[in-house]
Amino acid sequence: MDFQDSDALEMFVDYQRAQNLAATTIRNRCSILRTLAANTGRLVDCDVFSLRRYVGREGVAAGTRRTERGAILAFYTFLQTEGLRDDNPATKLPVIRVPKGEPRPFTREQVDAMLESGAYRKTRAMILVGYYQGFRVSQIAAVHGDDIDVLTNTIRTVGKGRKERRLPLHPTVRELASTMPAHDWWFPARKNPTTHIRASSVTDLITKAKVRAGITDPRLTPHSLRHGFGTDLVENGVDIRVVQELMMHESLSTTQVYTGVSEQRKQASIVTLRPRQVPAHSGRRQIEVAA
The missing domain is CATH 1.10.443.10 (Intergrase catalytic core)
Incomplete structure (x- = not known):
């Protein structure tokens, strides 16, 4: 990463600290941006096509894509607001749709x-x-x-x-x-x-x-x-x-x-429905005779 990228990242860190963001959030965002720079060869002047290629790379979970998109969007919004870029390529990144999460508890x-x-x-x-x-x-x-x-x-x-x-x-x-x-x-x-x-x-x-x-x-x-x-x-x-x-x-x-x-709870709940004997016949003949 060249000096310009490093300088921009340092300023971005200062900005986030001034926002009172958690240290973990700042550290994770910086990690994402450094990896982006390593993959694209540049950061400050990265174009939207490179950003899309990075976020859309194979083998990445939807939740991770969404997290990366958020970090990238925050960074380029900062660059544009501070006048370090005229545009914000991250605004053209598609919204990441993440399936509803499922619990994964230890028993x-x-x-x-x-x-x-x-x-x-x-x-x-x-x-x-x-x-x-x-x-x-x-x-x-x-x-x-x-x-x-x-x-x-x-x-x-x-x-x-x-x-x-x-x-x-x-x-x-x-x-x-x-x-x-x-x-x-x-x-x-x-x-x-x-x-x-x-x-x-x-x-x-x-x-x-x-x-x-x-x-x-x-x-x-x-x-x-x-x-x-x-x-x-x-x-x-x-x-x-x-x-x-x-x-x-x-x-x-x-x-x-x-x-x-x-x-176990599903099993215990379903048996609360009153059981009944399974009918052996349709009962249609008895209805016809009665008619």
């Missing part, structure tokens, strides 16, 4: 298997926070001892969009807290203990526990702990609006993606 048995897989203590703690609090990996990574308030039985966390909330503390996580640092990061970075580990490190550690547990379903990721949290709450009869608040979702429709209905 309780799979969570138990990961906890008993030989995972280290801190990895087990990550799994417990992910499942019993429904936290994203970024929230798990940033748990601090001072976030725990045993008097109010709550845990402080920061979700998407820098939304800060205090949520009810699950008894299992409350017990876990007694074994974790009371006034420090629960999961400090190895090279710099004054800060917490990255979300990607949490992903790697939980994924290794999944593999050791013999769980081979490629659809299950560390985020599936959050799916399991939402699904099991609904399975236990918790109102969907309450689940929405616990998962810190702006939209109820977003919560519904995370709250699948288990096969």
